Amino acid sequence: ASNTEDKNFQGRYYECDTDCPDLHIHLSRCNSIKVESSCWVLYERPIYSGYQYVLTKGEDSDYPRWMGYNDTICSCHTFSYCPYFQGQMMEFSDDGKSVQDKLHSPGMYSCNILEDYWTVYKHSNYCSRHYFIRPKYVHAKIALNVWSISPP
Template sequence: MVKIVFYEDRNFQGRHYECSSECADLSPYFSRCNSIRVESDWWVMYERPNYMGYQYVLSKGEYPDYQRWMGFNDNIKSCRTYSYVSGASYKIKIHERPNFGGQMMEFMDDCPSIYDRFHHHDIHSCHVMDGYWTFYEHPNYRGRQYFLKPGEYRRYSDWGAIVAAVGSFRRIVEI
């Protein structure tokens, strides 16, 4: 069974809430979130209700405080779950301009530094052909996170970003 447990206090203390499916508004269940146990699958946490605000992509494991999931604060107000598909393939095309314009590069594996491979700091659009991916604001998988599933993202705001800065990205693979 898919499950995640949210705790109001650090180190899995205080009031808690168990969740087994996506939830657009977690506000009725807890006021803050300082630790999380992910018991199965991949989860995307959102800072605000209705899948808005900062995103955090978490795999199975224990996160005793919000810094462990690279959180900026203790606000988690909505969540979604995604199951890993065995034998999944991965393919993404990134573009330097909106609407798939400018230079394009295709990737099938993780990229710890977009600048080193693409020679650009900004990604304005992308097409996720296969698999689930996480974009990170900075190189080496640091900073704000953005979850991308298969589809077309004509501008960076389509994946929830405020600016086009993408420093690295990686595939979401089996745990």
Template sequence: MFKCMVVSQIVFYEDRNFQGRSYECNSECPDMSSYFQRCNSIRVESGNWILYEHPNYRGHQYYLSRGEYPNFQQWMGFNDSIRSCRISPQHHGSFRVKVYEREDFRGQMMEFTEDCANVNERFRYHDIHSCQVIDGYWMFYEEPNYKGRQYYLRPGEYRRYTDWGAMSPRIGSFRRLHHF
């Protein structure tokens, strides 16, 4: 019996509309600086990817699923810098996250199993200082309605907002990362 494995693949292009030098990637890459100078368009052939502005998975983060992104504004990019990437693992099952109003899991806590388009409406404030991702993979957004800076969270404990790469505790919305 043969088992078919889906290989994740993404292609980065230096110029808009899939022009210029390109670099194909099918695995996690902590530093892509030597492969291209800038990234102005991306084609995700398969898989779901988390892209980072700086090497070693630092800086602005972007979640991309299969599709074409002819310019960096299409993936809500702040600039044309992509320097590291990783594949978002497949998750089949439930989703569960606990968010806290204070660091180290203190203060008011709310548990979510669904997306939240507006944290302030549901949580009565927009600062999340710590969280525990129990099940699934989640994306936090700085603004309501899934806009602004993005933060990718895997299962684990985040004692303070800097643990998920944020510069402030402001979170406006968050959603589950489904893989289709």
């Protein structure tokens, strides 16, 4: 991913090809980004914390285009995924304290919620940031390494 301080790919830039826990030492802000491969999660704060933005291959010339609250991006993490329900599949009808243990995979990247509403958590044992998902297909955008899942 190529991160640029100013809009429309102007100004200083820093190119990432692996995870970076502290982008702020390279750039003071990030207004445009180009993702050439894989998927990236951008974080508002260092060490992978704060608001998260998931970006797939393509260019975004201005941070509001990726729904950024501001131009502060302090860390980033790359991940590969199996979009559109490819890869290993698992059906859940009740709580799952650790999706990783059941799937033998580093995370869940797509889901199809058939009924009710579900809460997915970033860490196992129902800890940390969570997302409330209604019945629908969900591809990769909530895929920030979901570790546990539960119905309400």
